[in-house]
Amino acid sequence: MNxxxxxxxxxxxTVAEVSQELLTKGRKLATELGVDLDAxxxxxxxxxxxxxxxxxxxxxxxxxxxxxxxxxxxSAPHTDILVNLFKEENPQICLMGATVIxxxxxxxxxxxxxxxxxxxxxxxxIGDYDDVRTKQHYDNLLYQIRPAFxxxxxxxxxxxxxxxxxxxxxxxxxQKALYEGKAKGEVVYPEVAKYVPETDFxxxxxxxxxxxxKHNLKGAAIVVAGGYGVGSKEAFxxxxxxxxxxxxxxxxxxxxxxAGWVDHDRQVGQTGVTVHPKVYIACGxxxxxxxxxxxxxAGIIISINxxxxxxxxxxxxxxxxxxxxxxVPKLIKYYKQNSK
Numbered sequence: 550m551n552x553x554x555x556x557x558x559x560x561x562x563t564v565a566e567v568s569q570e571l572l573t574k575g576r577k578l579a580t581e582l583g584v585d586l587d588a589x590x591x592x593x594x595x596x597x598x599x600x601x602x603x604x605x606x607x608x609x610x611x612x613x614x615x616x617x618x619x620x621x622x623x624s625a626p627h628t629d630i631l632v633n634l635f636k637e638e639n640p641q642i643c644l645m646g647a648t649v650i651x652x653x654x655x656x657x658x659x660x661x662x663x664x665x666x667x668x669x670x671x672x673x674x675i676g677d678y679d680d681v682r683t684k685q686h687y688d689n690l691l692y693q694i695r696p697a698f699x700x701x702x703x704x705x706x707x708x709x710x711x712x713x714x715x716x717x718x719x720x721x722x723x724q725k726a727l728y729e730g731k732a733k734g735e736v737v738y739p740e741v742a743k744y745v746p747e748t749d750f751x752x753x754x755x756x757x758x759x760x761x762x763k764h765n766l767k768g769a770a771i772v773v774a775g776g777y778g779v780g781s782k783e784a785f786x787x788x789x790x791x792x793x794x795x796x797x798x799x800x801x802x803x804x805x806x807x808a809g810w811v812d813h814d815r816q817v818g819q820t821g822v823t824v825h826p827k828v829y830i831a832c833g834x835x836x837x838x839x840x841x842x843x844x845x846x847a848g849i850i851i852s853i854n855x856x857x858x859x860x861x862x863x864x865x866x867x868x869x870x871x872x873x874x875x876x877v878p879k880l881i882k883y884y885k886q887n888s889k
Contacts, residue, residue, distance in 0.1 A: 591619045646719070832877060
């Protein structure tokens with residue numbers, strides 16, 4: 550009762566990485582609150598194949614719903630599973646990925662339970678809240694932190710009255726880690742028919758195509774990212790050359806993507822990918838808060854910019870004042886001569 554619960558997405562029998570990231574964060578929240586961490590996963594033919602991908606992250610109780618028609622994902626059965634399970638378990642917090650599935654499922658569940666939902670959170674914390682209007686004090690609420698008003702401010706959202714407190718988080722924002730403590734590790738296999746009426750399976754997926762990612766931007770140890778200051782699509786080609794020499798990946802700011810210089814799937818920031826590389830080389834990027842939200846946890850940040858007062862320079866470990874077209878070719882030449 551009143552535990553933290555994480556909805557785990559799957560692809561076949563593989564648990565999504567964003568779900569494991571949320572299990573790590575959920576474990577920390579549950580420990581701080583002094584409650585259990587629960588998880589729920591639903592699919593077809595997953596019994597005995599997903600438990601070891603979920604339990605090591607500190608899960609006390611795992612609900613595995615296994616039945617025909619639960620994979621590929623469709624809205625109705627998964628919504629009823631969560632709604633009916635939550636009515637039984639009364640969790641105080643529910644976390645899910647801000648993915649195509651999470652953005653469909655989250656609002657349906659929160660609407661059915663008349664609870665709140667904060668999308669695309671960048672941080673989750675536990676704290677107290679004093680309602681200045683009602684003069685009421687609330688303990689241990691979920692602080693749902695996310696950029697607002699186009700990223701110009703960071704808003705902290707709380708839900709004092711309704712449960713569960715629901716939040717979605719994009720992949721890569723949290724970092725996953727196996728739990729070093731001891732959790733209960735209980736696994737339950739509920740009877741799906743008790744939670745899902747037969748009418749929920751009226752929609753059937755006839756064909757499904759999953760295309761592999763063209764790159765591994767999120768997992769890259771080195772990211773060379775370009776902004777509007779790069780100047781052109783042709784100049785962006787130099788970033789690809791540099792990234793190749795460094796065995797890294799190329800990222801971009803929204804301005805560079807909107808200019809058509811690089812594909813959208815390389816966009817780093819609030820509306821793109823969140824990365825945690827060891828080295829992040831920002832080329833011609835001014836450093837708006839929307840972009841910084843997606844790369845600020847990089848180990849070392851190197852900024853190449855003609856403007857010494859560019860906002861990104863405030864968080865950079867090293868700043869090279871100069872144009873991209875002047876500096877990047879020199880970096881390429883150096884690494885070609887000195888790389889082993």
